[in-house]
Amino acid sequence: METDDWQISTGQNVFEMFIENGGPGFWVRRITWGGTCARVIRVGEMTKPAPYFGNPSVLIDVYSLSGNLKEELATLPVPGTFKTWRKIDVPPWAERVNLRPLDDPTIEPALAALDRKRGRGS
Secondary structure: OOOOHHHOOOOOOHHHHHHHHOOOOOEEEEOOOOOEEEEEEEEOOOOOOOOOOOOOOEEEEEEEOOOOEEEEEEEOOOOOOOOOEEEEOOOHHHHHOOOOOOOOOOHHHHHHHHHHHOOOOO
16 A cells, blocks of 8 residues: 555654744644644643643644635644654645634634643633
């Protein structure tokens, strides 16, 4: 079975990708996802050292591989494993769709709600 280039491991987890990228806005695929990709739009406060950084919450917007928005402000599961996630190039359709601004005011309340749900917030 032939592997696509994006499936080759970089040995990084999503937190390390976030640091390398200089913040949110990068794209990922989960190796078990068939037809979707996601844009990382926020990572919670990193409270511990690498590689897991305290396992902060991660929010994503999920898209089909053709650019249809599938899920907004979703939780990215298991961001600390390098075996699951791959950073991918910006999809060619990204410039033609209405991507969420990274300063969207709905992001912070969604992250706070996720942190509370995970027992990380007040």
